[in-house]
């Protein structure tokens with residue numbers, strides 16, 4: 001089957017997911033001699049319109065793993081803003097060295113339910129936004145090599161799909177056989193160092209005196225929760241994505257919630273080994 005378009009669609013507060021998704025889309029687009037349409041739905045204003053795709057297009061669709069699943073505050077966007085109309089899709093998740101648990105299968109299910117035919121899927125290891133002791137610097141050059149190889153395999157698989165009347169194909173491919181439990185179980189429950197539950201839902205970033213009011217933090221917050229009048233005030237929900245922390249040029253944003261820090265230490269103690277990328281074709 002010949003592709004007539006390719007899109008890189010992602011939610012990516014700190015850029016890991018974007019890196020993986022765009023790399024895959026670029027490799028396939030290059031082979032096919034077509035351009036990539038980039039749809040970044042990280043910021044609130046990018047979640048105001050419905051995006052429609054069509055048969056013959058391929059969508060590489062990525063989110064990070066939060067608590068073993070698609071970030072819960074972003075799930076409604078995934079469920080309402082994207083209409084496949086017979087387009088092919090590749091669900092992709094990035095995870096911070098612990099586990100992707102059921103995020104990939106959840107994303108595959110959502111895409112299939114919204115008019116996409118999934119042909120492959122992948123979970124890539126990326127530095128955990130909570131700690132640079134967990135998969136530091138990943139995806140690195142070795143990971144990118146594997147990501148490019150995966151992209152090539154996806155392109156070959158699509159080329160091998162026979163053309164026909166069913167959304168451009170002779171037969172609809174079976175949903176990508178990704179790892180995960182169906183129906184998707186509850187979110188992973190974070191633990192503290194002593195093994196007790198870690199509830200840090202209410203934690204918010206704090207601001208040190210080095211803040212010079214540049215306003216970058218407010219512009220990058222995926223929830224639009226940092227007040228544009230006072231960058232030290234969090235007015236809405238915080239998903240702990242670390243976009244404000246990582247984008248601050250003077251390192252003025254930080255979290256000091258003791259339960260959240262205890263969870264991070266628990267992760268560092270138990271998940272320091274390099275986790276493996278997983279691809280499903």
Ligand SMILES: Cc1cc2nc3c(=O)[nH]c(=O)nc-3n(C[C@H](O)[C@H](O)[C@H](O)COP(=O)(O)O)c2cc1C
Nearest residue numbers: 012013014015016017064067068096098099126129
């Ligand atoms: C609230 C939250 C929960 C997370 N939960 C998990 C998890 O369950 N398993 C895991 O391995 N990584 C987890 N991570 C790490 C992210 O999945 C990882 O750093 C990801 O690459 C971030 O993507 P981004 O750079 O596109 O924002 C979590 C990160 C956050 C902010």
